[in-house]
Amino acid sequence: MTNKEYSKMTKQASPGSKVLLNCFNAFWVGGLICLLGEGLSELYTYYGLSQLTAASAVSISLITLSIILTALGWYQKIAKFAGAGTLVPITGFANAMSSPAIEFKTEGQVLGTGAKLFSIAGPVIVYGLVSAFLYGLIYQIVTMF
């Protein structure tokens, strides 16, 4: 049997993910998180924050909430159900930072929590910055003419 034949056999024997259901759950849970953000934004502007400050306050609130849920072990339970719905919003990023921080505290403050803090979210920061730089460069060139 060749590797290719075995790969075909494996594909047939392996149950696939329930893509439609997963997408649906990701959509409504993700949407709910965004709705919460929107609600908080309205609330903060109602109490006198400017649009810009309110946006920052919303981010801070969602990150704090996500870290609290992560520490309680609840975020993972919601994510098991919602998949990308909890991964894509800012709450997913906060979870990706705080979960290794909690997990690796047994290796100490420096080499554990400190070093491993960026083990999942690090690449997002690196490539986020690279993308932002490239976008800025293109924007600059385009607006020159």
Next chain:
Amino acid sequence: MAKRIGQYTIELDRMPGIIGYGTAVGKKEGEGPIADEFDNIFEDTTMGLKSWEEAESALMTSAINSALTKAKITASDADGLFSGDLLDQSIATTFGVKDFALPHIGLFGACSTMALSLSLASLMVDSGAMNCAIAATSSHFCSAERQFRFPLEYGGKRTPTSQWTVTGSGAVVVKAGGGAPFIKRVTLGKIVDFDVTDANNMGAAMAPAAADTLSGFLKDTNTKPEDYDAIFTGDLGQVGSTLLKQLMTEKGYTLDENYNDCGLMIFDMSDSDVAAGGSGCGCSASVLCAHILKRIQSGEYQKVLFCATGALMSPTSSQQGKSIPGVAHLVEIVHNKG
């Protein structure tokens, strides 16, 4: 003295006996279908210790202590200890067995280590180099997750082909002239690589190795699967055991009702977390030492093939784009010497 039959199978002349076996498992395993058969179930999977690694070591210590108690011996009565686990540099083993102060042979065969350690311990006893030897392995869901996948608190979705690492340990005491069960024959397996790269489908990575070792054993001994009361693979799970049956059919053997996989026996399979079944060194070890050996000892099973399977995966090689080779080792365990 052991002698080679066929290509890779070794027959043990003196047929060492298993005089004691013990298990220690975590909470989830303690809620599964064979929960009643484990010696110790620890509701707190940290075992009250500081790290998951320490907890895994404690599981192994507990399993070995149970096995020694049942064998009615103390550690100093044994001549050597063969053990391994899944963690880097086998740290769960090191810290789990060091206080027994026995000559130690540390092994790595991924999830196949129980069959590997039992094979080597039995061969050592059969050769007369040791009179009594201990074989043990362990795995812990939490220590494995943080090494091979993501932190526990990280929010991710598991694929339907993924498997759940068993939190558990099993230990066996083998002795020359001991009573039933007896070790009759062993086949140490080759590394088989069918270029599977999906770390979430370990069953598929291991099935070809299981088929290779199992068919090799049947050919060497000129027997058929139906000649045995039961055939158990280690942790192929749903996908791997389906593939094994297909691969065996292609080799001219039918795996029927007498075949089962430890990964399908340890957990309640309706639990969606478990997905395709249990895995890890502790999976085959705890099912062997809780469920299988008991039935061979009582005579319910006369002849059993125990074929533990291992996916030789490392996060480093996987990230470098390498495949996940598999390996499987087989031990034939019988009720009667005749």
